[in-house]
Amino acid sequence: MNGLYALKPWYADRLSGLRRALAARQVSPDTLTAAGVVCAAGAAAALAWLPAPPAALLVAVLLAGRLAFANLDGALARDTGRTTRRGALLNELGDRAADLLVIAGFLPLAPLWLVAAAAFATTLPSWVSLAGAAAGAPRRNGGPVGKTERCLLAVVAAASGWAVPVLAVVAAGSAVTAVVRALWVWRALGQPETAVAAVARERVVATKRAMATERDVASEKPVVRAAEPASSAPRRRPSPSPSPSPSSSPTLGSLPCDHDRSLPLDPGEVSGGITHTRPQSPADRGTRLRGAR
Structure with a gap:
């Protein structure tokens, strides 16, 4: 028997675009919680001071905003990884304050005792849900x-x-809701210990994640990563080059020469497979020319 709460997934899907825009602008979830309280206060003022028919539109718009912000603050915190214990506390306090502010809007319109009874009754369902969650049951x-x-x-x-x-319907209906939730929590806690322990472990893991996120945000220390080596392959020593064999020795004619390469070379005698060359001087060139004649 979830009532209109069963529409929450559909409503959250309608707000997904707005949630992405808020995350892109780095809006704090606590700001959305405060905005929901402000909307509830505005609806209470409109309910108390405006006449009945014209007040309906303004009250409807402001309370729709109150429900939207109540949905967005927790979802935004989960999407952006900013779930903290203080944020969870502020979320609960904001919801209770918004509920009481709306009931306070009936003060000029109903007897004080009925307003007080309704205010007390509207807090009972949340008290039952929080008590059940503290005992290890899922949040109802x-x-x-x-x-x-x-x-x-x-x-x-x-x-x-x-x-x-x-206001009488609100008071009676809230009391019935508290009883329904209490019976559901009682049955959940009567399940085998393994199921309750699994729920408790999930809550412990979520709390540890929130604590770690809170510590990271509080420290705000930059993380410096060590530079990784360019290559993880092991270095190898260069293998010594083999000594040249006599058969593979290059000739002196193939080696670079520091002499002026514009001078023609005269092949000399060949001895031991090595050709000896030397630069040809002008006197040698003249001798060769006379011998050729």
Whole structure:
């Protein structure tokens, strides 16, 4: 019996584009929690001071914003990795403050005792859910008259002016929701110990992740990575070059010569397979020319 809470996945999907835009602009989830409280205060002021039919539109818009911000703050924290213990506490306090502010809007329209009874009754379902979660059961939401239904009933009161009947329905429905959640939590805690222990382990892991994220954000120390070597292959020593054999020795004529290469070379005698060459002087050239004549 989740009531209108069953529409939460559909509603969260409609808000996915806005959530991505908020994440791109690095908006803090705590800012969204505070914005939800402000919307609830505005709806309460409109309910208390504006006449019945014209107040309905403004109350509906502000309470829709209150529900949107209540959905966005937790989802944004999970998407951006900014879930912290302080953020979880602020989220719970913001929800309770928003609920009480909406009920406070009935103060000029209903008896004080009924407003006080409704304010007390609206906090009971959350107390039961938090107590069950502390004992190891999963968090229970929804209701017959949960947060979404209470917002809808406030819009009905703003449109019709039936503040007293609507407030009585809110008080009675919230009490019934608390009883339904308490029975569900009681059955969950009566399951085998292994199932409860699994839920408790999941909660411990989530808490440790939140603590690690909180420490990282608090330290804000840059992480310097050591430079990796260009190549992980082991270095090899160069193998010694083999000594040249006599048969493979190059000739002196093939070796580079420091003499002026513009002078013609005269082949000399060949001895031992090595050709001796020397530069030809001008006197030698003249001798050769006379011998050729």
